[in-house]
Amino acid sequence: MPLKKRQYDDACAATHAIDMLGQRWVLPVMRELMLGPKRFTDLKSDLRTISANVLTQRLEMMEERGVITRLRLAPPASGQAYGLTPWGYQAAPIFQTMARWGARSPEHDPAAPMSATSLVLSLRSMVDPERAAGFCALVGLHLGRETFTVDYNSGAVAIARRTLPQDLDAVITADPDAVAALVHCAVPLIDLETHGRMAVSGDRFVIERMATLYPPCTRAQLPPE
Amino acid sequence: MPLKKRQYDDACAATHAIDMLGQRWVLPVMRELMLGPKRFTDLKSDLRTISANVLTQRLEMMEERGVITRLRLAPPASGQAYGLTPWGYQAAPIFQTMARWGARSPEHDPAAPMSATSLVLSLRSMVDPERAAGFCALVGLHLGRETFTVDYNSGAVAIARRTLPQDLDAVITADPDAVAALVHCAVPLIDLETHGRMAVSGDRFVIERMATLYPPCTRAQLPPE
């Protein structure tokens, strides 16, 4: 009957946003779509531990709410895909502020596994503009089945999921975890290479420099017991 | 026993943040503490529909995670209170970006009831810096049992929960909903006064000007069916 939805439903816009984003799997789905539309199966495999029924239900609800929209894929690809609406894309600053806050959590583990998309997004959201002020380079990333570009331009960072162009300064081939180890956990590039976790082509110094643009983890201190 | 916690537990800092903030009532509790510590009973009455056992459990968990801390109240007030930790206060930009995004939701209703704290926070997070560029004024708010100050200074907005000082330019006495109607829903001041929903003292023009600093609601369009 009343169909209680367990939402706050008050006029506070922030709690309303959490009504939209706080339900299980909504935020990870939006994250995976931040760099462009994906198909059901790709979403399911990128999220790894979501079950098909929950994904189905969540996509329906997010479409109702206007966060995502169903797209017909242009031939040659068949079938359909899901993409963010303009309003959905406008949630990007939320990811930025949440990532910067969440990285300071005492319980956050930057060495846990992560998806390709979340790694690439972190390259934009976690950069220290001061350290990147004088750095300009176009870097390619080869992460599993997908490729991305990261364009550093005097403090600004532009990211994209696309086929790699010709004019790259350097290319990294690795798992997302290895790139995270390089930039977020200060693991030396040479160590990753000797363990076979990463391969670099092009200007090697660009990658060394890129690894210095991200602040080391400074977790908030828990008060003594 | 595995004790599954229904968290994402991945390295993506944004999803880790939602692990911390997305659980029911966590965000509203943080919101209510953003302008200073409160006691259990005040929290419970400000949140209105939370039950005591859930509030107890949530406060425990938030303390474990380092978001809030238990405080002994200085005499003459007796007992204890709960306040945000430094890391907890650092979540303020999350509220800002979520509020600006949530206000554009097709389902957001700015006329719903809201707490005094969330109204005052919205005066900071929703201001349009361009419109407020040339505006400097110190406004007092009398909302129920609490008083606040709002300090407009050339686009910046500083808010505080405190006893009202002497050098105010104007004072509003009203319910939070009435102030929201004034600034967020473009209800004319005179209408609120004639209906007895608001009383203004001091420089009346300051309040009229203040009402123009906030953009009208522009909701994201839902795609046609």
Place this chain on the structure above:
DNA sequence: CGGCATCCGGGAAGATACTG
């Protein structure tokens, strides 16, 4: 008053299997 412990009902999330 200011919490904490326990039981209960309903609903949301997870696992698995299956279908067009």
Place this chain on the structure above:
DNA sequence: CAGTATCTTCCCGGATGCCG
């Protein structure tokens, strides 16, 4: 590939009662 259907488990919220 793109979802359904079913079953189980877990979490939320309400009520009640206890304790300082």
